[in-house]
Every structure is written in C-alpha cells, then in structure tokens.
Amino acid sequence: MKFLLYILTFSSSIFYYSIHGQFEYLEPYVPYENTPKETHPILEIKTWVHIMQYSKSDPKNITKDSLHYLKTQFKWINQMFSQLKPPTVANANGEKPYVKDARIRFIMDTISFHIDENGWDRMKMQKVSNSNRWIDIIKIDADSNSITLDGVRDRFKPILDSLIIEGTLLNNGVYHPLKAVRSGYNTIIYLKESINVSEDSTGHVSYFQKIDKNCHRDNWVNFTNEDKNYLHIFYTGASKDAPAFGCGPSPYFLNVSNILMNGGYATAQLTGHExxxxxxxxxTNTPQFNDLPRTDKFGWLKCDDKNVSNNIMGYNLCRNYLSPLQIGYIHYKYSNVAELAQTTKNIDHKTKKIKIKKNTLWKKSIISTGDIIVKRNSTLTIKGKLIMPKGARIILEKRSKLIVDGGLIRSVKDKWGGIIYCRTYPNIHKKPLFKKNKAQLIEENNGEILY
Ligand SMILES: [Zn+2]
Structure with a gap:
C-alpha cells in the first residue's frame, strides 16, 4: 500500500493554509487550482426554471420574449461561482484562504411558464377572515374621530397598520390609525380618516395580515409533484410592495420574487446567494466552517477588510467569495448523497474518460465523469463512494487491479455499464490470453459494488 499515490491530498502551495479538527474531512473535496478535473469534476446542478405569471394579460414577470434576461442571469450566477474573488476579511487564523473556481455550475435545463395568481403572489396583505380574531367595537365617536375596541390593543401591531371596520351601519371601510391609547380594559384608536356617525356601535374590526410565502413549498408541490430530479427555481412575484426577495430552503426548490424590480446583476447575486x-x-454572520471569519457584519454594507466580508452567503454588497470549506462541503454532499447527485447533470452523461495510469487511491467520494480505464499493471483503490453515470463502465486492462476497500460503487437512477475485463483498451472485446493476466477485482472491508 505504501506505493500508492495520495493524489487527492494534493493542494496548491500558494494558497496552502491549515484546516484542523472537525472539518478535516472536507479538505479532500476542495478543488484547488491544480487539483485534477478527473477526481474533482465540475458539479453541474440541473435546474428547472418556472416562470410564475400573474395573469395572461398582465404577467408581472418575465415572458417568453425576455428569455435573454434569464440567460444573462445564469451567466452571471455561474460567473459568481467560477470567478470568485479573494476574501476581504481574514479568518480567525489570520489567513485568507482562496480558491478561484468553485467548480459548481447551475445549468438551465428546462423552462416552464405557468399562469397562476396564487403561485405568483409570494407576499401579500390579506384580510383576517377568521371571525375569532375580529375585535368587537365598544363605541364609535365622530367628535374625537376615534373608536373604542374591546381589550387592551395598544401593543397589537397589525391593527396599528391598517384596520377594517365591518358590520356597522355607516362607517364600514379601511382606516389608518394615528395612535392607540389604553382606556381601562379597552383601547381607544384615533383614526386618520373621518368617522361619519357616532352611535353606530354594533360592528367589529378586522385587519390586514402579511402572508409571506417566500419560503413555502406549495409551488414545488403543485407544479412539480415534489420532483427530486432537478433543483426547481420559481421566479415569482408579490402583490405587496417589496424589493426582490428570495428563499432557498431545499436542495430541490427555491423561490425568487419581484426580480424585475431589481437591477439585473443584483438579482443574480440574490439568486446566487439563495x-x-x-x-x-x-x-456567514456565524461561521459554518472554521476557515471563515469569526464574525461577519450583516446589513447590506460595502465589504471591507475589517468586519464586513465579501462572502456570497453574507449580507454585503460584494457577494463574490466562498471559502474553500464552503466549496468543499458542497462537493462532499453531492458526491456522497445519491439523492442529491440525482439533481446533477454529472450522472446523466459520460463527458470524459478517466485513465488510471499509475497506482491510485481515491479516499474521497467521486462522481465519475465517464468510463474509468485502469491501465495495465495499475491499481485503483476506492475508499469512498464512486457514483457512476448512466452507462459508464470500469474497464480493467490486463494485470490491473480494482480494490473496493470499504468503498461503494453504484449509480443513482440509470444503470451504469459494469466492469469489463480486457487485454488493452480500446479493444475491450479482446480478453487476456492467460488467466494469470486477467485483472483482479478485490472487495474488502465491506467494500461493495451495486450493479
Ligand atoms: Zn440567506
């Protein structure tokens, strides 16, 4: 075993820095500038874009005529992940660890348009319709332009915003309170709009409540049937006035609203963050990994070299950096969790053969980019998971070895092509003449191959 090359622990000396303790397991997943593409391929996440339109005559969103807007968005998002800038703020060890290309891309695979007012509206003000939550009116006074409500309501925020008087004879309508004053067990609300008539005290007050569906899963449920083969991006809107906003609560969906209200690049930055x-x-206000700054000040500030980072996951105006461990963590997850690998393009196609020309140990999990050819007299040892794309094969030339040492070889959705023994690639149908020259497959330490 001592002859094996530990090619995966390799890192560029210029950006070398120390990673200790609990996050050491992520280090082999960081794609440094000189880390080979075969073992650290670009992770291509398949997205399905859904444009939710308000109505046919008034889409209040992107239309089929403005697809260039979307293409530009994806170009910018992928630039964010492939052309990262060095960190502005040093981390707790005084270091500024930096990898330029995260080797993560978001592929716009499919675009759908839906006309659906509910799906479109991610933030609205809605009248409280539950009568248990309405408040009885005790008295209406036109002279002081006030109404007296049952109970102590001066700390009750929603009705201080706007309230709806209902059930009266002549005063029904929407009013805006000026102030609320406690009066014994009741509350007097002074109103901006004029009250018409006093002695009209039979009604109740309802109010508007903010309905915030920014992070809801309803669109994913209704429009994709909870599909887990893509990362679904819903471009939505809001009837409540708001600058662009978004939420990415799941590896299978996210929501970005009111994009036309923002500048194009700001929207790409928002989407990249989600x-x-x-x-x-x-x-990043509290660090997820120990190569990040200890603190990161939030509040849409310009990044600086003191306490406002330029991290994509911060609330700063730069959003152009990810730390090596943030990047490594994403690669770690997607190459170890088969359900997540399923949302990548990596498992759909064979893009590049991997040729093993010397003894090689794969300690980390890998999504293969295609056929793996183990050249004669070489050994490939698999310690992590190896996910094979659709139809991809492992081709063993004569006197080569494949050792699955505690590792697992599998595909995700579509079958992989299995193991082929041959004399020399590419003549894979020619078998070795002598049995002793046939390649060896060794499974040890609970190593497993699922065909
Ligand atoms: Zn966020």
Missing part, C-alpha cells in the same frame, strides 16, 4: 442555501450553505 442557490448557496439550496446546496447546503448557511449565513
């Missing part, structure tokens, strides 16, 4: 959540990253 996609970061989808693939497993948290905010």
């Amino acid at each position: 996609l970061g959540h989808c693939v497993g990253l948290r905010h």
Whole structure:
C-alpha cells in the first residue's frame, strides 16, 4: 500500500493554509487550482426554471420574449461561482484562504411558464377572515374621530397598520390609525380618516395580515409533484410592495420574487446567494466552517477588510467569495448523497474518460465523469463512494487491479455499464490470453459494488 499515490491530498502551495479538527474531512473535496478535473469534476446542478405569471394579460414577470434576461442571469450566477474573488476579511487564523473556481455550475435545463395568481403572489396583505380574531367595537365617536375596541390593543401591531371596520351601519371601510391609547380594559384608536356617525356601535374590526410565502413549498408541490430530479427555481412575484426577495430552503426548490424590480446583476447575486442555501450553505454572520471569519457584519454594507466580508452567503454588497470549506462541503454532499447527485447533470452523461495510469487511491467520494480505464499493471483503490453515470463502465486492462476497500460503487437512477475485463483498451472485446493476466477485482472491508 505504501506505493500508492495520495493524489487527492494534493493542494496548491500558494494558497496552502491549515484546516484542523472537525472539518478535516472536507479538505479532500476542495478543488484547488491544480487539483485534477478527473477526481474533482465540475458539479453541474440541473435546474428547472418556472416562470410564475400573474395573469395572461398582465404577467408581472418575465415572458417568453425576455428569455435573454434569464440567460444573462445564469451567466452571471455561474460567473459568481467560477470567478470568485479573494476574501476581504481574514479568518480567525489570520489567513485568507482562496480558491478561484468553485467548480459548481447551475445549468438551465428546462423552462416552464405557468399562469397562476396564487403561485405568483409570494407576499401579500390579506384580510383576517377568521371571525375569532375580529375585535368587537365598544363605541364609535365622530367628535374625537376615534373608536373604542374591546381589550387592551395598544401593543397589537397589525391593527396599528391598517384596520377594517365591518358590520356597522355607516362607517364600514379601511382606516389608518394615528395612535392607540389604553382606556381601562379597552383601547381607544384615533383614526386618520373621518368617522361619519357616532352611535353606530354594533360592528367589529378586522385587519390586514402579511402572508409571506417566500419560503413555502406549495409551488414545488403543485407544479412539480415534489420532483427530486432537478433543483426547481420559481421566479415569482408579490402583490405587496417589496424589493426582490428570495428563499432557498431545499436542495430541490427555491423561490425568487419581484426580480424585475431589481437591477439585473443584483438579482443574480440574490439568486446566487439563495442557490448557496439550496446546496447546503448557511449565513456567514456565524461561521459554518472554521476557515471563515469569526464574525461577519450583516446589513447590506460595502465589504471591507475589517468586519464586513465579501462572502456570497453574507449580507454585503460584494457577494463574490466562498471559502474553500464552503466549496468543499458542497462537493462532499453531492458526491456522497445519491439523492442529491440525482439533481446533477454529472450522472446523466459520460463527458470524459478517466485513465488510471499509475497506482491510485481515491479516499474521497467521486462522481465519475465517464468510463474509468485502469491501465495495465495499475491499481485503483476506492475508499469512498464512486457514483457512476448512466452507462459508464470500469474497464480493467490486463494485470490491473480494482480494490473496493470499504468503498461503494453504484449509480443513482440509470444503470451504469459494469466492469469489463480486457487485454488493452480500446479493444475491450479482446480478453487476456492467460488467466494469470486477467485483472483482479478485490472487495474488502465491506467494500461493495451495486450493479
Ligand atoms: Zn440567506
């Protein structure tokens, strides 16, 4: 075993820095500049874009005529992940660890348009219709332009915003309170709009409540039937006035609203941040990994070299950096969890053969980019998971070895092509003449192959 090359622990000396303790397991997943593409391929996450339109005559969203807008969005998002900038703030060890290309891309695979007012409206003000929550009116006074409500309501925020008087003879309508004053066990609300008539005290007050569906899963349920083969991006809207907003609560869906209200690049930055959540990253105000700054000040501030980072997962105006461990964590998740690998393009196609020309140990899990050819007299040892794309094969030349040492070889959805023994690639139908020259397959330490 001592002859094996530990090619995966390799890292570029310029950006070398120390990772200790609990996150050491992520280090082999970080794609440094010189890390081979075969073992650290670009992770291509398949997205399905859903444009939710308000109505046919008034879409209040992107239309089929503005697909260039979307293409530009994806170009910018992928630039964010492939052309990262160095960190502005040093981490707790005084280091500024940096990898330029996260080797993560978001592929716009499919686009659908839906006309659906509910699906479109992610934030609205809605009248409280539950009568248990209405408040009885005790007295209406036109002279002081006030109403007296049952109970102590001066701390009750929603009715201080706007309230709806209902059930009276002449005063029904929407009113805006000026102030609320406690009066014994009741509350007097002084109103901006004029009250018409006093002695009209039979009604009740309802109010508007903010319905926030930013992070809801309803669109994913209703429009994809909870599909887990893609990361579904819903471009939605809101009837309540709001700048663009979004939420990425799941590896299978996210929501970005009111994009036309923002500048194009700001929307790409917002979407890139939400996609970061989808693939497993948290905010940087408290560090998720120990290569991040100890603190990161939030509040849409310009990034600086003191306490406002330029991290994509922060609330800053730069959003152009991810730490090596943030990047490594995403690769770790997607190459170890088969359900997540299912949302990648990597498992759909064979893009590049991997040729093993010397003894090689794969300690980390890998989604293969295609056929793996183990050249004669070489050994490939698999310690992690190896996910094979659809139809891809492992081709063993004569006197080569494949050792599955505690590892697992499998595909995700579609079958992989299995193991082929041959004399020399590419003549895979020619078998070795002598039995002793046939390649060896060794499964040890609970190593397993699922065909
Ligand atoms: Zn966030």
